[in-house]
Every structure is written in structure tokens, then in C-alpha cells.
């Protein structure tokens with residue numbers, strides 16, 4: 001069907017900025033704001049739900065919530081230390097909350113007083129972070145929530161002409177804030193939109209189309225996630241013709257596609273995940289919870305995403321004072337150490353065509369050289385790892401990515417080779433396979 005405000009381009013972007021995003025594969029999400037201070041509790045009551053939703057969970061109105069501005073002193077906020085942590089994690093880009101659903105701006109926006117400028121130290125958090133990450137060679141994407149509980153003209157739905165006039169005012173405000181962000185911080189690489197699920201936003205596909213155009217005009221090559229977009233019929237992420245809007249699909253939140261679902265390899269996509277079960281902002285309960293994911297579970301999610309042609313955006317929620325919790329530092333050390341010696345099977349990699357999901361782990365392939373990697377995450381009780389080869393394919397040799405040492409294997413038949421793996425091996429265990437086509 002003809003669309004005025006559908007997808008702005010067909011197929012994958014192949015410019016340098018998008019190739020870099022695809023090559024990066026691993027990003028760190030940062031959720032930090034006023035919600036990090038109460039950390040899930042209010043007036044002595046702890047709410048198990050996501051900490052950044054505390055105003056909703058505890059029924060706190062905008063005026064009372066704004067009282068937290070005076071407490072946002074962030075004595076431990078150290079942008080260079082945050083950038084070092086991202087580098088230690090092995091993240092190649094960072095997506096930082098500039099404005100979350102509560103409407104508080106982590107940059108000194110001229111469009112509202114509800115910003116860091118009103119806090120005791122008045123620091124331009126976004127500006128300092130963009131500088132620190134960029135100086136470490138880490139690309140920055142800015143998270144912006146269209147949903148805004150603080151702004152008086154926000155509406156969940158439009159049910160009167162008054163609602164329409166108010167929401168038009170809100171969309172103008174949000175548009176000017178986005179212009180301000182792209183103008184103040186022109187070396188950010190992308191914008192990560194959220195809070196676009198309500199009827200009011202879905203009814204304004206033209207606005208979302210215009211925002212994408214504006215940001216890419218102000219920052220040529222800027223990357224915009226599909227979550228910003230609706231078309232004129234209210235279709236989100238993909239327009240009414242099924243074409244992806246924005247530059248990559250961003251519908252995987254706290255979930256990944258099934259490891260055998262090769263359909264997702266048709267598009268660029270990114271999954272965003274938390275370390276606790278369900279809190280993006282710092283929740284004090286997470287420090288003692290027994291429920292958050294083991295670092296190796298998160299590492300497996302990264303390998304799984306890459307094996308299906310996607311990126312993983314792993315969330316960290318700094319405490320209200322600007323420090324990181326020990327359980328988050330554990331994740332940094334575990335993933336960073338593994339990526340230090342095994343990153344070849346992640347960075348610049350994607351799906352290994354013809355190599356079906358094996359069950360004991362994942363296959364990735366270097367997008368440039370075609371080198372195939374077998375990454376073992378589950379060692380069978382026998383210790384035997386059987387590889388089902390694509391047709392007319394032979395494995396010439398195999399080496400352990402971490403050590404470069406050759407890995408012995410046996411040819412079982414013309415479609416199967418078998419590795420014997422020490423069951424005490426540190427996993428994920430990555431093998432680099434040198435394969436060749438047989439001419440039989």
C-alpha cells in the first residue's frame with residue numbers, strides 16, 4: 001500500500017557508520033537518573049517492580065518526584081571511570097539515558113527546568129559522558145523516552161480536541177529537545193527511542209518520520225532504532241507493508257530470538273537485556289537478589305545474538321551516587337576477560353551460513369574473512385562435540401581461539417566431525433575452524 005510515513009529506506013544500510021555498529025556487536029546500556037536514588041523503595045516500602053517505574057509503582061506525583069532533584073548530588077559520578085568500565089567490559093558502544101519516562105533530563109536542556117542544571121552540582125552528565133566515552137573510542141547512542149510523566153501536555157491517548165492540542169505541544173517540546181541533543185552533542189552516533197507504545201504516539205507516525213529525518217539531517221549517518229517509528233496507520237517497528245522502519249529492529253527487550261530462528265538474520269537487530277530479572281534502574285534489592293543472571297548466562301546471550309546477526313545491549317544501572325554495584329563489576333570482569341582472548345568470534349562476526357544451530361553452542365562467522373567459529377556453551381556428558389557440516393564442506397584444522405593451540409578432532413563421516421572436549425574446560429570455549437569446500 002502507498003505510505004507517506006513508512007520505512008525511509010529498503011534493506012540494510014551499508015554505510016560506514018552502520019557497518020561499524022554491526023561490527024561492534026556489543027553495547028553497554030546505562031540507565032541512570034532520579035530513580036537511581038530511591039532504588040525501588042519509597043516511604044519505607046520496597047516495590048519489587050523495575051526501579052525506574054517507582055513513580056507508577058508507588059503512586060508518586062511529578063511534584064513529589066521532582067523533590068529528588070535536590071538529592072542528585074552524585075558524589076561518585078566519574079565519567080572517565082565509567083568509560084574505563086565500558087572498555088573493560090569489552091563494549092564497543094554505550095547507550096545512555098538522556099531522558100527516561102520520568103522526564104528528568106541528564107543534560108541542561110533549555111526547554112525545561114527539570115534537568116541536571118537544577119541539581120546541587122549541576123553537571124552536564126550527558127556532555128561529560130559523551131566526551132569520556134568518545135575519548136576512549138567508544139561510540140555513544142542517546143536514549144530518549146517519548147513517554148514523559150512530568151510534562152503537563154503528555155497524553156496516553158487523544159480523546160478530545162484539548163488532548164490533541166496539548167499533545168501537539170508535547171510533541172513540539174520533544175522535537176525541540178531532540179534537535180537540542182543533536183546540536184549540543186553532534187558526535188553521538190545514534191538515538192535509542194523508547195516509550196512509544198501508547199495510542200497517542202502511535203497516532204503520530206508523521207511526527208516520528210519527521211524526527212528520523214531531522215536527526216539524520218543534523219547528524220548525517222545517525223543511527224535510529226525502529227522503536228521510534230510508527231507509520232500513518234499506527235504500525236510500529238515495521239510499516240504497514242512490513243518494511244523495517246529506522247535502521248535496526250529493537251523489539252527484543254529482555255528476550256532474544258530462539259537460537260534456531262534464522263529468520264531474524266534478514267535484518268539488523270539489537271536485543272537489550274538486564275542483569276537483574278527486571279530492573280533497568282538501580283534497585284537496592286538486586287544487590288542481595290539470588291535472581292539476577294550469572295555472568296556466563298549474559299555471555300551466552302551475546303554469543304547467541306551474534307550467531308543470529310544481532311547486537312546485544314547489556315544494561316547497567318549505576319547507584320544514585322554514581323558508583324557501580326559489585327555484582328555489575330563481576331559481570332564486567334567475567335565478560336571483559338573472555339572477550340579479551342575470544343573476541344575474534346564476536347566482533348565483526350555474524351551468522352555462519354549453512355551451519356545449523358547445534359544445541360551445544362553457537363556458530364559465528366567473520367563477516368569479512370568468512371572464518372567460522374564454533375562456540376561451546378554446553379559440554380555433553382560424553383565430552384564429545386559433534387559438528388554437522390554443511391554439504392561438501394571439509395574442516396582442515398581447528399584451533400582454540402583463546403590460545404591459538406590446535407584442537408584435535410576426528411572425521412566421523414562426510415558430514416560430521418567430532419571434538420573431544422575436556423569436561424573441565426572453561427566455557428564458552430571457542431574454536432576457529434579452517435574449512436574448505438570439497439569438489440566432489
Ligand SMILES: C[C@@H]1N[C@@H](C#Cc2ccccc2)[C@H](O)[C@@H]1O
Pocket residue numbers: 050052194253272280
Ligand atoms: C529499555 C527499557 N524499556 C522500558 C520499559 C518498559 C515497559 C515495561 C512494562 C510495560 C511496557 C513498557 C524500561 O524502563 C527500560 O528503559
